[in-house]
């Protein structure tokens with residue numbers, strides 16, 4: 001049976017892997033929430049432990065041990081992404097070289113592998129595990145989020161990049177665009193020109209878009225909303241600030257270049273941060289950085305691109321077209337969910353323009369017409385879906401239902417020949433559905449109804 005057409009569906013598979021987390025409890029005067037969290041953890045009541053340790057982390061936000069314990073509790077509670085964030089928080093509070101920093105970093109790698117295994121990505125998890133043994137020369141384990149390998153398709157280089165004009169953004173000047181291009185060139189050189197970029201003037205053509213903003217809150221200087229759906233990168237939009245401090249000076253050319261290089265590193269698929277201060281992918285700007293990718297940054301990006309991507313630019317059109325496609329799809333699902341079916345159909349049709357002959361879209365339009373009781377249109381869309389994909393079980397099933405109903409109507413109107421044809425086709429379709437691996441419920445009933453109707457029509 002073909003897979004359900006729901007890009008928002010997240011399949012949660014049971015997780016049968018041992019985490020093998022490195023435990024560490026440092027006895028000291030704990031705050032009570034920390035104590036309680038520790039108690040629940042020992043009781044193996046991990047959800048309670050998470051609750052208490054979350055409270056403890058708010059009470060004592062600069063205590064790395066609290067975040068370490070929270071990371072362990074999250075991991076045992078199989079909230080792996082949260083576990084990874086908690087271990088990452090440890091590294092913001094204590095040096096990587098410290099015993100706690102080392103343990104937190106190793107656990108980040110363990111959690112990354114666990115996330116991959118939980119996605120049925122065992123072979124890649126092993127690949128990562130092998131890489132993580134060479135500690136120190138890369139940080140691949142801390143840059144994989146969500147258990148998936150995400151990077152652009154090497155066969156589709158150059159990446160098309162649009163660097164927006166920041167005119168109107170306070171402090172922006174034209175030379176900031178040049179700083180971004182300098183950052184881009186750093187990655188080209190860092191990857192021995194395996195990754196290449198090409199400037200485009202139309203954002204609708206771009207894989208990566210760069211825009212400008214005066215400042216962010218909390219001293220943040222850049223942002224990289226990266227979105228994927230299924231196995232396709234939908235958008236990779238970078239925003240760069242012209243100020244760190246809202247009341248401070250405008251960032252200079254080398255700062256802008258460094259920020260751009262860091263954000264483009266994210267855009268290339270390095271989803272997390274390096275725990276090593278000097279790396280361009282460290283989570284904040286600091287004096288240990290030279291402003292260009294280090295040997296470790298280079299090694300990490302090279303390792304990432306060596307592993308086959310689970311999520312990539314899997315689209316015939318541009319990334320911008322993919323995002324338009326998925327935006328329409330999201331809208332359609334939302335509207336269909338709120339029974340605004342006519343509007344949903346408009347969005348499905350827009351999506352269909354970008355992905356003509358998609359059997360799933362044709363099927364979904366059919367379903368919307370079924371719900372609107374516009375039988376002729378529903379039938380025609382199920383037929384279109386079946387023309388593209390003759391094994392589309394759901395389309396066959398829904399089509400057969402319409403045919404039975406239409407046949408009944410024709411039978412009552414004494415249009416015997418038409419009715420007979422409709423029932424006969426419905427029976428053929430239902431017999432095929434019945435033989436499919438996961439036939440929907442009700443096949444038998446419908447089959448009997450069609451056969452009974454056919455006998456009523458007579459010879």
Ligand SMILES: [Zn+2]
Pocket residue numbers: 262266273282283
């Ligand atoms: Zn970052």
